[in-house]
Amino acid sequence: MGLYEDLLERIGDRERVTVNETVLEQHSKGIAYHAPRKPDVVVFPKTAAEVSDVLSYANERRIPVTPFGAGSSLEGHIIPVQGGITLNLTMMNNIIDIRPDDFLAIVEPGVTRMQLNQALKKYGLFFPVDPGADATIGGMAATNASGTNSVKYGVMRDQVLGLEVVLADGKIVHTGGMAAKSSAGYDLTGLFVGSEGTLGVFTRIIVRLHGIPEATNAIKASFPTLAAAAEAAAAILKAGVSPGKIELVDEQTIQAVNQYKQTNYPAAPTLFIELSGSAASVKDGTELVKELCAAENAVLFETEDDSGERAKLWEARHHAAFAIQAAYPGKTMLSTDVCVPLSKLPEAIAETRKLVEEYGITAAIFGHVGDGNYHTVLAFAPSDAEEVKRVEEMNARIVRYALSHGGTCTGEHGIGIGKRHFLYEEHRDSVPLMQGIKRLFDPNGIMNPGKIFL
Amino acid sequence: MGLYEDLLERIGDRERVTVNETVLEQHSKGIAYHAPRKPDVVVFPKTAAEVSDVLSYANERRIPVTPFGAGSSLEGHIIPVQGGITLNLTMMNNIIDIRPDDFLAIVEPGVTRMQLNQALKKYGLFFPVDPGADATIGGMAATNASGTNSVKYGVMRDQVLGLEVVLADGKIVHTGGMAAKSSAGYDLTGLFVGSEGTLGVFTRIIVRLHGIPEATNAIKASFPTLAAAAEAAAAILKAGVSPGKIELVDEQTIQAVNQYKQTNYPAAPTLFIELSGSAASVKDGTELVKELCAAENAVLFETEDDSGERAKLWEARHHAAFAIQAAYPGKTMLSTDVCVPLSKLPEAIAETRKLVEEYGITAAIFGHVGDGNYHTVLAFAPSDAEEVKRVEEMNARIVRYALSHGGTCTGEHGIGIGKRHFLYEEHRDSVPLMQGIKRLFDPNGIMNPGKIFL
Structure with missing residues (x-):
């Protein structure tokens, strides 16, 4: 029997074992630039016992298995680079x-x-x-x-x-x-x-x-330069305000969001801040944040304590990546994800902005500056070999800048396919321990092969 | 050459390689009930290179190595149960x-x-x-x-x-x-x-x-019963006050602390709470805590925002374990360390108090109730075989109560020697993975043998 028949026999439900081309296609890619590859079959398990059945079957036959959730990976985690079985877990949603x-x-x-x-x-x-x-x-x-x-x-x-x-x-x-x-x-x-x-x-x-905190207040502060916004963020963190969120968004990102979400935020480097906690602490915190932003010459300072308006504001920030993608139809996207020690953030962002100009790539910069984590979203044409080369080179320079300052190549997206070289640069002497653990847990190498390690 | 000579040759400093009986004795035990055992030699490395030298030497010869810090382990981690080399790391204190x-x-x-x-x-x-x-x-x-x-x-x-x-x-x-x-x-x-x-x-x-938070306030609230104190703690956590600390201490512990630290706290089940954050949030939080304690019939409610007095209060709490030991000269001590899901804490403590009475063991109960973690310190004579048996039985019942309610056998002390059986009860199906990792990292089994695993 073939793979499909074997799996169908185990799962016993034609709706949940499929080789339908459209479904295979849907499971061939994440939302970033990595080359797609279709699995041979997609299984939708409903129980741990079914997952166990599929894995023991695949393990005996050395068939690769790739888990799949919402499909929103930015590093190609869900691309079955060696084919095999994709386990779509969205039916296990209780x-x-x-x-x-x-x-x-x-x-x-x-x-x-x-x-x-x-x-x-x-x-x-x-x-x-x-x-x-x-x-x-x-x-x-x-x-x-x-x-x-x-x-x-x-x-x-x-x-x-x-x-x-x-x-x-x-x-x-x-x-x-x-x-x-x-x-x-x-x-x-x-x-x-x-x-x-x-x-x-x-x-x-x-x-x-x-x-859920008693009180929440959103603050939006725009600055004359990206550097000023980054400095204000650093000052807020040092002052012990303990923000609930503190996000930096550059003017290119604001423009894309405005277009995508029909908003009209002024196109300037902006901090989106949220304070939460007791009503009294939020009130005091807002005053302090206002002073610290003024000290960095904030050109605009708005607060929003209405939860509906606040949700709209944060939704805009959450859709930044999609907005950028939408703004450049036909182009694909690579998002950097470096995270640097907090004190290095203003200079890392300044250096990144310099690189963007030097390489002449369309790019937006935004991120979670309270963690020292920021993204540079680079839009490029995958068919343009020269542009691809420039994007890769620039990405590598951003990563190496972070690593040379004690940072990491990925704050939250993971290694996946695209950052495997950087894992070795970042954790040179401890990668062999990781590989030992991989072999211990998965001696036949069936679990999502081609990810994390080279 | 012998072990001592070999190590001396590597470290090259007679002050830092020793077989002095007093030093060996000092490295034979933690601060709890486990049977002492002396190492064969104690080395005081000053650099990672020296630690590396000692380990590669020991690894080739299959000699056990036990790391040693302040010596304050409560689970016998630092007892070299198979002899060998103890690495005292206190000279690496930069x-x-x-x-x-x-x-x-x-x-x-x-x-x-x-x-x-x-x-x-x-x-x-x-x-x-x-x-x-x-x-x-x-x-x-x-x-x-x-x-x-x-x-x-x-x-x-x-x-x-x-x-x-x-x-x-x-x-x-x-x-x-x-x-x-x-x-x-x-x-x-x-x-x-x-x-x-x-x-x-x-x-x-x-x-x-x-x-360091802008403002801090310590609160001490005494209750008619241990159950009332535990209920008040649960109410405070649910109300979203976010305490900096929330500690429960029973009357036996208060008595021991009073004796040990010359304090005169009323001997009743007591919550020690600390609120920290902005001045405004601490003020509001204190009011709310007061109301919640009153609802559980608190018999005494005191606040302390003077940092010197606050330090004294917390010092008393920190010395609880030592105070209990001092209160029962000639007896040794076993401290349970279970941690249960928050909602199970009041009944777990009530059950423990019942067990203490059933077994007739001298015991104090206190702990970090904000985490669901509490300690029962059992004082007993190690020479009294019957008492030892009762203590062990009671300890096992406290642990099994926690495990049967989704808790853990150790919230913060670790497995060490004394809780190895319980590790298997708690993590039955994943202990083999832990053992695989142990073999991968330390194939010759020289690193602190006899700890964690049976």
Whole structure:
């Protein structure tokens, strides 16, 4: 029998095992520039037992398996570069339990962040990790995603308390638990988070929840230069305001967002800040932020405490990447994701802006400056070999600048396909340990091959 | 040549390689009940290169190596149960760099938490992890320690951004870095943190720092019953006050502390709470806490915003374990360390109090209730076989109660020697993965053998 027939026999549902060309095509790419490749078959499991069945079958036959969530990867994680089986986990989208008094929820991997937050609303709780896309919790755990809230609440690894994981050989294991902290043995939970589907498939995830703050205020401050905006951000962080969010967006990004979302924000380097907490602390914080922005010659300072208007403002920021893509039809996109020590951020951004001009590439710069993490979105024509070369060179220079200042090549997107060379540059002496762990967990190399390692 | 001569030749300093009986004795035990065992030799390295020399020598000859910091382990981590070499790291106590604008410091493993905080004061920064003892940063990283501040700032694993580690074969590797977050490959940093000296020896640690809050207020509220105190704590956490600390101490502990520290706190179940943040939020929070405590019939409610008096109050709490030990001369001590989901805390504590009465063991209960983590300190005579048996039985029942409610056998002390059976009960299906990692990193099993695993 062939692969399709074998899998159909195991899953027993024609709707959930498919070689339909359109479906294969949908599972051939993420949302960035990497070359697409179709899987041989797509399976939509509904249970951990089905995932286990597929993996033990694939492991015996050395067939590559690629997990797939919302499809919003920026680093080609979900591209089955060696073909084989794609496991689409979006049918495993049950919120198994919400335990408001324990500040946790237990979810299946296909639950999306917006779906979870919708269900949490009535408890006055929320799940903070917010990448641009409405990603799945499983995908976000796989890449250790973060977003605008991480400056206050931490990244995905900080939110995952425990996992059910199906290993390459089909064995189902459990890590972590429901306690807020533990020192019981090695931190396997944290090891699986960020492993990009190369160590196993998550089938159940215990996540930490947070109380919705009493008061929230959004602040938008525009500056004469990108450097001034970055300096203001650094000053705010040093002053101990503890912002809930602090995002820097350059004028090119504002222009693209205006066009995409029919907004009319002034096209200038802008900080989007959110303060949250008790009403009194938000009020005091807003005054302090205003002073610090004025000291960097802010040309515009607006606050917004209406939740509807605030949502619109943040939605604009969340759609920045899509807006940029929409602004350059026919071009594809590469997003850098470096993260530098906080004090290096203003000069890193200035250096990046210089590179953008030197290389003459269409680019927008924005990011989570409270973490020292910023993105340079480079729009280019994949057919133009010379332009591709320039983009790659510029990307490498941005990464190497970050690495030479103690930073990382990826703050939140992961290594995937595109940053594998940089992983070796960043973690030269410890990559062999990572590779040893990969071989230990997946001796036949079936789990998402071609990702993280060269 | 013998072990001593070989090591002396490598280190070349008689002051730092010793078989002196008193020194061996000092390195034979932690501060709890586990049977002591002396190492064959104690080495005091000063550099990573020396640690590497000792490890590669020991690895070739299959000689056990046990790292040793402040000696304040509660689970026998530092007892060289198979003899061999103890590496005392307290001479590696340099603060290599403080980077206030990056909110991080780079330290050697022998730096203690108080030493670091002393050096940070002038920058308005502090390092939050605060177990009772003045432990070393290396030891705290090895056990994933936490303390009273973790409810607000997280545990040791949340603070460690990067490590320099000497592996069993003497290789020196680096993990993590100076960026606030990263998605670059597997989280080796988090894997080493909490590995209790079984995967390698830390020689350099990059830790996150935090700004000292603008305002701080300490609150002490006494309650008619332990259950009422636990309920008040749960109510405070649910109300979104976000306390900086929230500690529960039972009346036996208060009595012991009064005796040990010459204080005169009323002997009743008491919550020690600290609120920190902006002056306005602390003021509002204090009012809310007062209301919530009154609702649980608090018999006494005092606040303390003077930093000297506050320090005295917290010092008393920090010395609880020592106070209990001092109160029962001739007895040894076992401290439970379970951590349960938050909502289970009141009933877990009630159940524990019932067990204490059922077994008739002298015991004090206190803990970090904001994390669901509490300690039952059991004083007993190690020579009384019947009493030892009762203590062990009671300990097992406390742990199993926590495990059956989704909790963990250790919130912050680690597995060490005493909780190895419980590790298997807690993580039955994932312990084989941990053991695989242990064999991968330390194939000859020289790194702190006899700890974590049976």
